[in-house]
Amino acid sequence: QVQLVQSGAEVKEPGASVKVSCEASGYSFNYYAIHWVRQAPGQRLEWMGWINAGNANTKYSENFQGRVTFIRVSASTAYMELSSLRSEDTAVYYCARGFEHAGGFDFWGQGALVTVSS
């Protein structure tokens, strides 16, 4: 069965960087994109961008341009790195399977809580 398993919770100081991993199983990883979505406490879902797991092409939301990087590190794992962290980046970060510009996000990771605090 399709599964996306993310890394655990992180606590970071302002100005630091954080990496969140997303390990996929149960499907052909290269055939899909991995989207990243975050949700601040009590707030809405916010789309961050995607990485094509086949050719590693990326698209970043303009809201995160220059601060976020998506990396395909293996045949089943992708990473999201967010730099220059500030308190407003405290959120649950999700990875989700989808396509670049088709369909919907049909499988989601369990989420990784990133807390930014001094």
Added chain:
Amino acid sequence: QSALTQPASVSGSPGQSITISCTGTSSDIGSYNLVSWYQQLPGKAPKLMISEVNKRPSGVSDRFSGSKSGNTASLTISGLQAEDEGDYYCCSYAGSGNWVFGGGTKLTVL
């Protein structure tokens, strides 16, 4: 890219039908049949309920249906059940590889 507009809350009694609207622009909802809907229960990851305006993934109840007219998409839940209570988000493709979510709607089953 501005968030899509959803009502903050809707409510209904068991057995009733409710509709959640999602309003965008001619650059997102109005241009693409790529609207999806997600259910999020407290403390859980979102779950895909509808993709591409009106397609139901395997395993999703046929009580859930989607539609679109112009720049507005809608999610209808018929035969409301207590287990449907949660937050619902719409999402649309916005061109050039971009996607945008709505502000979310809290559904209360009375």
